Amino acid sequence: MPRRSLVVVLDGPPTPAWQARALELLDRSPRLTVATVRPLGPCRLPAAVRLRDRVEQRLFGAGEEALAPVRVAARDGGEAELTVWLAERTAPPDGAATLLFRHGGRIEPAEEAVRRALGDGAAVLDSELLLRRADGTDEVVEVTVSGLRPFSATLTRDLLLWKLAAVAARGAERAPARASGVGAARAGAPGSRASAPPPVSSTPPDSPPPSDAAPAPPPIVPATLGAWLRGPATRLLCVRPxxxxxxxxxxxxxxxxxxxxxxxxxxxxxxVYADPFLFERDGRHHLFCEEVPAGAARGVISHTELRSDGRPAEPPTPVLAAPHHLSYPFVFAYGGELWMLPETSAARRVELYRATAFPYAWERAAVLLDDVDATDPTLLVHDGLLWLFAGVAARGASSLDELHLWWSERLSGPWRPHPRNPVVADVRGARPAGPVQRWGERLVRPGQDGSRRYGGALSFRAIETLTRSDYAEREVARLDPADLGDARAIHHYSADSRFEAVDLRRRELRVVRRARAVALPLRGRSLRPPLVFAGRPVDRKGADGR
Structure with a gap:
């Protein structure tokens, strides 16, 4: 297959880091050739926005800066079939087949789009990669829906821009071949080449980029000012177990x-006790979970067995540890053996473990996927194939935004990526939140809604199409933190034939938690709430074995 040739238009010099990353991904694609790189001149943020960025970086640790200046060399390889317009300083001209971004229905810089959406109180921002043909018609090539963090416009913007770097490369590969308008030749044929972009504009670098004739939102969204005070105060006074x-x-x-x-x-x-997985074997009910022991820097996988007589089970004890963080202990039976597929994204792998003495001893059996930042890997056996779901984040982007899918005929692989990856590009349900459930005749996949915060809600999503070439799902139910009473976050659901479990996050004053930690050894478990099982109180003396 011939490579598609590109003209890439950037801001700079200096060029924002996310645009340099996008150029790197375009260069690495086996389907693309970057013929020309044309910087349009510097695009400087207003002083108030730069000040806000510094404050929020200090308060919230917003991560890798998407707008950090990077030196990118210009290239002049002539015309090409398609222009990829990453520059936010100015809008693209008419008359060339061009890929460009639109946010919330407007062609404007991501910084302005984020501030506008936060000011409107929105929970999400949709971004589209448009193919603008030479005849002036538009076609949506990619759509991604990002969460908005009310406490930080900087974090929201940077997570979005790092993701858009990957979206641009993916869209350049997938854009229709007949990109230059009605009756155009296929890409690579004579007459299909887009004209080169115009020379560098004389617009002053501090002037705002043109948008769809809407006034620019204020540099600092008023709602975030309160968050600047609440965030540090909450971390100082409270814990959120x-x-x-x-x-x-x-x-x-x-x-x-x-x-x-x-x-x-x-x-x-x-x-931290989180990611509960219920697993039933020989009539016995097992609970596996992520545990971060007090004072530890990384998680382990712990286990306890639930009792059928209503008495509380023993505290979970670790059964699997690694040099890196472990979580999401997906336990399953397959081929006459018992397996665990924990999250090992800290090692940039998806590792498979086999039980050698269930449930207490496990050995690593295989690496299913390597060099991938895959969160919450979830296995499903369906229609004679094995399907592997996982949240995948582009470098620097959020792990909540995109669901990727692989399939295989054998557990050991090879695992083939789905051609439509990401099969879900929506923060309101992309990342897995537990095993796929069967509700009657429907397969229902729990997903995390991280639109406003991590653990914002659970979205139960019916899988409507699952084939090697296509995938579709839709939300059929929700579980919000408010449905659990005092919870502030929730992000996992699991069930077996008798029990079901969720995890939740509360806010608790540090002084109260310290007092409880001191009192519990002195009073036994008298500070625990009354134990209830199947609607009847449980004798606490019997429960504690005293």
């Missing part, structure tokens, strides 16, 4: 959680 809530399985997975207690397990004092 993750815990697990268990109950007997009810008729509706999304109803009645506020009345459920956590009395089925005698939890320890670890600040």
């Amino acid at each position: 993750w815990s697990i809530r268990l109950r007997e399985r009810g008729p509706e997975p999304t109803a009645g959680w506020a009345a459920a207690g956590d009395g089925l397990v005698c939890w320890g004092d670890s600040p």
